Amino acid sequence: MADYDIAIAGAGAVGMSCALWAQMRGHRVLLADPNPPGSGASYGNACTLATYACLPVNAPSVLTGLPGLMFAKDSPLSLSYAHALRNPRWMLSFLANCRAAPSRRIAGHLADLLAHADAGINPLIEAAGAQDLVVARGQLSVWSTASAAEAATADLEQRRALGVPWREVGPEEALEMEPGLRLPVKRAVHFHAARHLRDPQELITRMHRAFMELGGATLRAPVEAVRASATGVEVQADGQSLTAGRAVIAGGAFSKRIEGAGTDKLPLGTERGYHLMYEGEAHRVTRPVGWGEAGFYAVPHAQGLRLTGTVEIAALEAPANPRRLAYIARAGAEMLGPLPDPDSDWLGFRPTLPDSLPVIGPSPQSDRLLYAFGHQHIGLTLSGITGRLIADLAEGRQPNVDLSPFAADRAFA
Ligand SMILES: Cc1cc2nc3c(=O)[nH]c(=O)nc-3n(C[C@H](O)[C@H](O)[C@H](O)COP(=O)(O)OP(=O)(O)OC[C@H]3O[C@@H](n4cnc5c(N)ncnc54)[C@H](O)[C@@H]3O)c2cc1C
Numbered sequence: 289m290a291d292y293d294i295a296i297a298g299a300g301a302v303g304m305s306c307a308l309w310a311q312m313r314g315h316r317v318l319l320a321d322p323n324p325p326g327s328g329a330s331y332g333n334a335c336t337l338a339t340y341a342c343l344p345v346n347a348p349s350v351l352t353g354l355p356g357l358m359f360a361k362d363s364p365l366s367l368s369y370a371h372a373l374r375n376p377r378w379m380l381s382f383l384a385n386c387r388a389a390p391s392r393r394i395a396g397h398l399a400d401l402l403a404h405a406d407a408g409i410n411p412l413i414e415a416a417g418a419q420d421l422v423v424a425r426g427q428l429s430v431w432s433t434a435s436a437a438e439a440a441t442a443d444l445e446q447r448r449a450l451g452v453p454w455r456e457v458g459p460e461e462a463l464e465m466e467p468g469l470r471l472p473v474k475r476a477v478h479f480h481a482a483r484h485l486r487d488p489q490e491l492i493t494r495m496h497r498a499f500m501e502l503g504g505a506t507l508r509a510p511v512e513a514v515r516a517s518a519t520g521v522e523v524q525a526d527g528q529s530l531t532a533g534r535a536v537i538a539g540g541a542f543s544k545r546i547e548g549a550g551t552d553k554l555p556l557g558t559e560r561g562y563h564l565m566y567e568g569e570a571h572r573v574t575r576p577v578g579w580g581e582a583g584f585y586a587v588p589h590a591q592g593l594r595l596t597g598t599v600e601i602a603a604l605e606a607p608a609n610p611r612r613l614a615y616i617a618r619a620g621a622e623m624l625g626p627l628p629d630p631d632s633d634w635l636g637f638r639p640t641l642p643d644s645l646p647v648i649g650p651s652p653q654s655d656r657l658l659y660a661f662g663h664q665h666i667g668l669t670l671s672g673i674t675g676r677l678i679a680d681l682a683e684g685r686q687p688n689v690d691l692s693p694f695a696a697d698r699a700f701a
Contacts, residue, residue: 295532297511301330303538305675320507326492332634334585340479342399344644346385364583368602381642384701397693399450409672416494425575426480437475468572487590513547516654541637543661563596564630595620608635648694
């Protein structure tokens, strides 16, 4: 008999959800990660269970606005040209998916998956005893210029057509909802079905505790290699060779680095994002507030105000870019009025395939290797449903979601 039924590489929101779902279903699960649970991208994000976020970054506006976006000093999107030249496959495929037809198709697939997001994560929140971390006040999106407010209409209507509920909020009501805003609000929309977490890492820590209490095993080491055979998977980690019925690759943006997993053949890249933390300033907003033109959110985190977001297309290894942080600090003061110096900053790596769809399903080489990565901007939101789908696949059950758009062997454009 194998040492474990399921071995999971990666204890971010996604891997932890896979582990807890499988353990709750009575499997013998090993969770391996060199770092504490929830300390990767899942730590520093915008804390939002963003069930409305079905529109990918791949959008026609990226193609038309690309030169302006990239050369502007204050831009929510930045691109390292050297990185783009070194990764032409990812870059060209990403841009090809910005055309209207693929962008619409991607949005549809994301909306289908997001429709199951709450059903996937709610049982985990309950199992973790973490209901106190969840706040149901929706998300407020605001635009501060008439042109951007007008341009948002097409996106909003697309979301509505895909089943996302939202409500137009007048500028006065927006300022009543969020009196800390100092922007000239030209338009505001409330995504009232969204929720946020006071502290995403705390949720993952509690999920890990629940997992251990149910008999799960943890290894504080990277999975170095996996080798699938007809009967199971050999897992190399921490100088040991372990056996499992199946292995799940959930290493976020680092999922390509596990030998034998076959993930090195996939065009997995990263969209880097940043945050600044201001302790004692959480009262500035009462829910996640996104400023459309600036590309970031102000979020009331348990430890303070978090200004977080933006997209930087650059290498995993490249050092943090101080200009991105300065941009967020500057725009944050414009959004909320003067702020003290931030107490900390953070750079994180969204795992992103060039079509902005995650990979959820078996590897083309063996159904004993299951992939669960590439959740780009919405991995916290989609973590629970991904965990449930992976548990279904590991048991040979037919999932209640069509996973073909998320297959590893799809055409990425
Ligand atoms: C600025 C920013 C804001 C965001 N805001 C939101 C938001 O509001 N809502 C939302 O839903 N999403 C948001 N996201 C996206 C979300 O954070 C990510 O999609 C999600 O955290 C990805 O989770 P993950 O588990 O795949 O990766 P990670 O959290 O990065 O976890 C991967 C784990 O794998 C481990 N690992 C790597 N290699 C190995 C190995 N060989 N063996 C074992 N372990 C390994 C790492 O140590 C890490 O712990 C945001 C992201 C950023 C950067």
